[in-house]
Amino acid sequence: MLGLLYGCHVVRLEIGRTEGDVPPASALALPPGTVVVATDSMCASGGCWRWLEVTPAEGTTPPALMEALGTTPDRRLPGSIVDPRSIVVHAVVDDDRVGITMSY
Numbered sequence: 809m810l811g812l813l814y815g816c817h818v819v820r821l822e823i824g825r826t827e828g829d830v831p832p833a834s835a836l837a838l839p840p841g842t843v844v845v846a847t848d849s850m851c852a853s854g855g856c857w858r859w860l861e862v863t864p865a866e867g868t869t870p871p872a873l874m875e876a877l878g879t880t881p882d883r884r885l886p887g888s889i890v891d892p893r894s895i896v897v898h899a900v901v902d903d904d905r906v907g908i909t910m911s912y
Contacts, residue, residue, distance in 0.1 A: 827851070827854075827855050827856060828851060828856045829856065829912055830849045830856050830857055830858040830910070830911065830912075831858055831893075831895045831910045831911070831912060832858070833847055833858055833860055833910075835885060835895055835910065836860075836877070836885070836895075836897060836908065836910060838862065838877070839864075839865060839868075839873065839876050839877075840865065841864070841865025841866060841868070842862050842863070842864055842865055842868075842873065843862060843863045844860055844861070844862050845861050845862065845863055845905065846859075846860070846861040847859065847860050847861070855911060855912075856911065857909045857910060857911035858909070858910040858911070859907070859908070859909055859910075860907070860908040860909075860910070861902070861905050861906070861907055861908075862905060862906050862908060863904065863905050863906075864906065870901040870902075870903075870904060870905060870906045871901060873906050874899045874901065874906055877897070877899060877906075877908075879897050879898065879899035879908070880899075881898055881899055881900060882896065882897065882898050883896075883897045884896055884897070885897060893912045894912070895910055895911070895912060896910070896911050896912075897909070897910050
């Protein structure tokens with residue numbers, strides 16, 4: 809019975825999926841001390857993505873933060889039981905900050 813309910817949940821996610829779906833910012837675990845200074849959802853031809861601008865913890869460089877996140881420059885996060893869609897994370901250094909995009 810539990811498998812049937814989960815199967816229905818996955819089918820609902822697939823049927824309700826739109827080009828505008830973006831992963832939540834909380835899907836990416838940031839190291840302690842990292843500060844999110846801006847976040848937004850953006851769209852263009854082909855889909856939408858979550859954009860985060862973060863500053864690394866004091867004493868950490870942007871390249872070191874990217875390495876800690878595993879985004880040098882890309883990473884794929886596996887889905888969860890709640891949302892089985894995988895998330896693609898891409899990061900770039902922008903001066904003293906790191907720009908991160910997340911999309912399904």
